[in-house]
Amino acid sequence: MSELKKFVEDIIKRTAAEHSQSNMFLEPIVGFASAENPLYDKLDELIGRPQVHPKEFLETAKTVIVYFIPFSRETVKTIQGKNAISKEWSRSYTYANEILSNIGRNLHKELELNGITVKSEPPTYTNATYDSINLSAKWSHKSTAVIAGIGTFGLNHLLITEKGTAGRLGSVVIDAEIEPTKAREDSFCLYYKSGKCKVCVEKCPSGALSDDGSFNRFRCNAYLDGKNIRDSEQGCGMCSSGPCATRGF
Ligand code: SF4
Ligand code: SF4
Numbered sequence: 605m606s607e608l609k610k611f612v613e614d615i616i617k618r619t620a621a622e623h624s625q626s627n628m629f630l631e632p633i634v635g636f637a638s639a640e641n642p643l644y645d646k647l648d649e650l651i652g653r654p655q656v657h658p659k660e661f662l663e664t665a666k667t668v669i670v671y672f673i674p675f676s677r678e679t680v681k682t683i684q685g686k687n688a689i690s691k692e693w694s695r696s697y698t699y700a701n702e703i704l705s706n707i708g709r710n711l712h713k714e715l716e717l718n719g720i721t722v723k724s725e726p727p728t729y730t731n732a733t734y735d736s737i738n739l740s741a742k743w744s745h746k747s748t749a750v751i752a753g754i755g756t757f758g759l760n761h762l763l764i765t766e767k768g769t770a771g772r773l774g775s776v777v778i779d780a781e782i783e784p785t786k787a788r789e790d791s792f793c794l795y796y797k798s799g800k801c802k803v804c805v806e807k808c809p810s811g812a813l814s815d816d817g818s819f820n821r822f823r824c825n826a827y828l829d830g831k832n833i834r835d836s837e838q839g840c841g842m843c844s845s846g847p848c849a850t851r852g853f
Pocket of ligand 2: 823844
């Protein structure tokens with residue numbers, strides 16, 4: 605492992621471990637993608653909406669660093685087999701966003717001290733790269749995670765990693781080279797692997813997910829808007845609570 609790769613991994617893992625609620629999470633999974641990866645040129649076509657290229661973020665971009673913060677098994681168990689999220693799940697979502705912000709801040713601080721430029725997005729959609737008409741992000745942490753091989757897309761339209769789909773993702777772009785991690789050739793989703801699971805589709809309360817692989821983000825968003833007004837626990841999480849919640853297949 606290169607010195608810089610280890611330095612970056614150490615910052616991410618140490619920052620996550622320093623959070624006061626770190627016991628609600630497993631150790632982060634970290635991946636690296638080259639900003640020159642040809643898949644970035646095809647994302648508009650693959651996703652079907654305009655996406656920001658790493659070099660639009662940072663003209664001198666060389667590497668995208670991506671990190672996944674998995675929720676603990678205990679937290680996941682609080683929503684498995686249920687039709688509603690728990691207090692623990694809702695709190696994990698908030699704490700994970702804090703951890704992602706801390707990681708972004710520490711990567712900026714510690715890499716820039718070493719002469720490396722860092723560009724990042726906050727973990728929530730309050731920025732110029734969110735398309736509010738199509739309700740979609742123009743910078744996809746998930747796509748970078750797939751390019752960097754830390755997971756694959758599931759029928760739930762989320763990232764599934766070796767530690768599952770329940771968790772939160774972040775990424776930053778830097779102007780230094782780090783050897784890319786390899787993309788996976790197989791899928792971590794049981795449905796895409798064997799056709800044997802559709803739990804996410806069956807549990808989705810809004811009908812946004814379908815076994816033809818489509819995702820109606822307007823349905824999902826309308827459901828979440830209504831739910832968040834009347835429910836003290838924010839978010840849904842039902843598509844993260846299937847058999848892939850804590851493992852990839
Ligand atoms: S719940 Fe089943 S079908 Fe849905 S993403 Fe997970 S493994 Fe795939
Ligand atoms: S967040 Fe809820 S409503 Fe939206 S796709 Fe997932 S399960 Fe369906």
